[in-house]
Amino acid sequence: MKIGVMSDTHGNLDAMNEAVRIMIGDHNVEAIIHLGDYFNDAEAIDAAGVQIYAVPGLFENAWDDPTIPRRKKIALGGATFLISHTSHKTSEDRPDDFDPMSPKDLSDVDAVLYGHTHKMESSRNDINGTLYICPGHVKSDLDRNMPASFCIIDASPGEIMVRFYGLDGEMLDNAHFTI
Numbered sequence: 001m002k003i004g005v006m007s008d009t010h011g012n013l014d015a016m017n018e019a020v021r022i023m024i025g026d027h028n029v030e031a032i033i034h035l036g037d038y039f040n041d042a043e044a045i046d047a048a049g050v051q052i053y054a055v056p057g058l059f060e061n062a063w064d065d066p067t068i069p070r071r072k073k074i075a076l077g078g079a080t081f082l083i084s085h086t087s088h089k090t091s092e093d094r095p096d097d098f099d100p101m102s103p104k105d106l107s108d109v110d111a112v113l114y115g116h117t118h119k120m121e122s123s124r125n126d127i128n129g130t131l132y133i134c135p136g137h138v139k140s141d142l143d144r145n146m147p148a149s150f151c152i153i154d155a156s157p158g159e160i161m162v163r164f165y166g167l168d169g170e171m172l173d174n175a176h177f178t179i
Helices: 012-025 039-044
Strands: 003-004 031-034 051-053 071-078 079-083 110-112 121-124 131-134 150-156 159-165 173-178
Touching: 003 012, 012 039, 012 150, 031 039, 039 051, 051 071, 131 159
Parallel strands: 003 031, 031 051, 079 110, 110 131
Antiparallel strands: 003 150, 071 079, 121 131, 150 159, 159 173
């Protein structure tokens, strides 16, 4: 299953829509995940037939809304993902928030998808064995000295392939993991 993942749009709907166009038009994703800052931007995604998932980021009012989960577990393409704006607990976490580093909370999770850093990266945590994937940001062409990026995950039972793309549709990096 192909899954488009983006983070940190910060209201830049033009850039977000370009990422969505590439995800759907060029790669036929079946789901899109928005990892916050600003997760309400995901409401503007026009993608008939594509599942949309979103969590709030630290720099938006929804983060403080107790009716909106800060982190969610979702199963797609034979893999289970914890979607979160951060890769770790924060001082603002509620008691019922999943901990993206806790072996107990990650026992059924194959990969943590997170944003916040604006830096595209993917790696396996040596301590808990979980994959951590950050798609980068879609805030502007360049932010924090990093180009805009998003990723497409191809998930199937036993493996995850991650491909990072710029807003020009060019692949920036890729990685393959067994799960």
